[in-house]
Amino acid sequence: xxxxxxxxxxxxxxxxxxxxxxxxxxxxxxxxxxxxxxxxxxxxxxxxxxxxxxxxxxxxxxxxxxxxxxxxxxxxxxxxxxxxxxxxxxxxxxxxxxxxxxxxxxxxxxxxxxxxxxxxxxxxxxxxxxxxxxxxxxxxxxxxxxxxxxxxxxxxxxxxxxxxxxxxxxxxxxxxxxxxxxxxxxxxxxxxxxxxxxxxxxxxxxxxxxxxxxxxxxxxxxxxxxxxxxxxxxxxxx
Amino acid sequence: xxxxxxxxxxxxxxxxxxxxxxxxxxxxxxxxxxxxxxxxxxxxxxxxxxxxxxxxxxxxxxxxxxxxxxxxxxxxxxxxxxxxxxxxxxxxxxxxxxxxxxxxxxxxxxxxxxxxxxxxxxxxxxxxxxxxxxxxxxxxxxxxxxxxxxxxxxxxxxxxxxxxxxxxxxxxxxxxxxxxxxxxxxxxxxxxxxxxxxxxxxxxxxxxxxxxxxxxxxxxxxxxxxxxxxxxxxxxxxxxxxxxxxxxx
Numbered sequence: 001x002x003x004x005x006x007x008x009x010x011x012x013x014x015x016x017x018x019x020x021x022x023x024x025x026x027x028x029x030x031x032x033x034x035x036x037x038x039x040x041x042x043x044x045x046x047x048x049x050x051x052x053x054x055x056x057x058x059x060x061x062x063x064x065x066x067x068x069x070x071x072x073x074x075x076x077x078x079x080x081x082x083x084x085x086x087x088x089x090x091x092x093x094x095x096x097x098x099x100x101x102x103x104x105x106x107x108x109x110x111x112x113x114x115x116x117x118x119x120x121x122x123x124x125x126x127x128x129x130x131x132x133x134x135x136x137x138x139x140x141x142x143x144x145x146x147x148x149x150x151x152x153x154x155x156x157x158x159x160x161x162x163x164x165x166x167x168x169x170x171x172x173x174x175x176x177x178x179x180x181x182x183x184x185x186x187x188x189x190x191x192x193x194x195x196x197x198x199x200x201x202x203x204x205x206x207x208x209x210x211x212x213x214x215x216x217x218x219x220x221x222x223x224x225x226x227x228x229x230x231x232x233x234x235x236x237x238x
Numbered sequence: 239x240x241x242x243x244x245x246x247x248x249x250x251x252x253x254x255x256x257x258x259x260x261x262x263x264x265x266x267x268x269x270x271x272x273x274x275x276x277x278x279x280x281x282x283x284x285x286x287x288x289x290x291x292x293x294x295x296x297x298x299x300x301x302x303x304x305x306x307x308x309x310x311x312x313x314x315x316x317x318x319x320x321x322x323x324x325x326x327x328x329x330x331x332x333x334x335x336x337x338x339x340x341x342x343x344x345x346x347x348x349x350x351x352x353x354x355x356x357x358x359x360x361x362x363x364x365x366x367x368x369x370x371x372x373x374x375x376x377x378x379x380x381x382x383x384x385x386x387x388x389x390x391x392x393x394x395x396x397x398x399x400x401x402x403x404x405x406x407x408x409x410x411x412x413x414x415x416x417x418x419x420x421x422x423x424x425x426x427x428x429x430x431x432x433x434x435x436x437x438x439x440x441x442x443x444x445x446x447x448x449x450x451x452x453x454x455x456x457x458x459x460x461x462x463x464x465x466x467x468x469x470x471x472x473x474x475x476x477x478x479x480x481x482x483x484x485x486x487x
Contacts, residue, residue, distance in 0.1 A: 035328070038391065039401075048358075053401075075389040076285075077388070111420055111421040111422075113366075118415075119412070120276075121268075149270060
């Protein structure tokens with residue numbers, strides 16, 4: 001009796017486990033195998049369901065864990081992209097799709113990326129691009145600073161970099177509050193902020209910069225172009 | 239007629255050799271570490287041979303021993319050879335050259351498989367459409383943005399296996415950040431993929447964490463550089479490199 005129950009359970013389990021549909025095939029260029037071609041299976045909603053790469057013999061296997069309509073796309077460098085519709089009516093079926101790739105007439109463009117980096121360095125300055133670190137729900141400067149790696153904001157608003165409290169928080173190089181920076185960080189809106197600059201080896205006296213062996217740290221908030229003149233009007237205190 | 243066929247076959251074979259070219263992908267790498275710095279690294283890929291080599295550009299080291307604002311001592315070692323990671327798809331392996339505390343090591347490993355999770359999110363980098371993927375590799379979570387229009391299965395360092403070339407990738411703590419700077423083509427040259435392991439200690443990946451994260455003994459070379467009178471009171475081994483947890487740990 002026990003044996004029958006075990007066998008019964010095993011049959012059920014095996015059919016539950018393998019609700020897989022398999023696609024396999026070979027990708028060649030006039031009989032020469034194409035290695036490392038990118039194979040992507042998109043579902044009927046256009047989302048990527050599975051992906052794989054062809055091996056050195058040009059062979060691939062890709063699994064669909066459900067039934068329905070799929071699009072199988074093959075993309076390899078130097079070749080034209082190819083797609084085919086695949087329809088699985090039932091589970092546990094296997095289909096074979098082989099591809100003969102055609103060389104692409106035009107080469108893939110050379111690229112130079114010019115856009116802004118989220119983090120950049122300039123001497124002792126680390127520059128964080130505000131837009132790259134904001135998630136959209138920040139209201140005051142303090143909220144943005146909490147999202148920047150390396151900057152810690154305590155519940156009372158004390159800003160520390162590592163273990164060290166910042167000397168000041170400047171705006172475009174001007175300091176209005178010194179150690180009373182919390183008035184600024186707890187009230188100023190984030191929208192005018194372009195970059196948050198972290199200044200290491202900061203000297204309170206500009207003339208001493210580089211001369212006094214400072215271990216002080218300061219923050220400088222740079223403003224976006226359109227906001228530079230509006231600053232004093234928009235600062236609401238309390 | 240035969241001459242025409244002969245000439246056109248020769249021409250055809252010359253043009254198809256254009257496939258045997260190298261793609262040079264240059265990355266800007268931001269190390270948001272205790273001593274933040276930027277370096278340039280190049281990923282060279284040869285599609286026809288299935289080889290990729292990731293080479294770090296020359297690092298500019300200043301002085302040997304530096305003291306920072308928290309009174310931490312950092313000791314810089316200049317590397318004699320270029321550090322690289324060479325991936326061979328046919329042999330399913332990665333060979334790396336890395337300098338650890340002034341010594342060079344040649345590390346061999348079977349190419350690890352990263353299970354990337356493809357996320358349904360896209361963005362534009364300049365005018366290239368990239369999609370998001372998340373993967374975990376040796377103790378760190380990486381967020382990558384890749385482009386299907388560049389179906390290159392290799393990525394910077396050891397971050398391979400996505401359906402397209404990685405344009406941006408960073409770990410979730412933003413300590414290690416790669417940004418693609420440019421892609422261009424070059425003629426094939428075997429020298430680019432030649433790996434130099436002469437006079438270098440050869441180790442397997444299993445031995446690597448013990449050497450990199452020197453648990454316990456400070457080696458002589460390190461202590462030789464300390465200022466006179468330094469007393470070592472406590473040795474703490476913190477893992478803060480790229481690979482912090484290995485498959486067998």
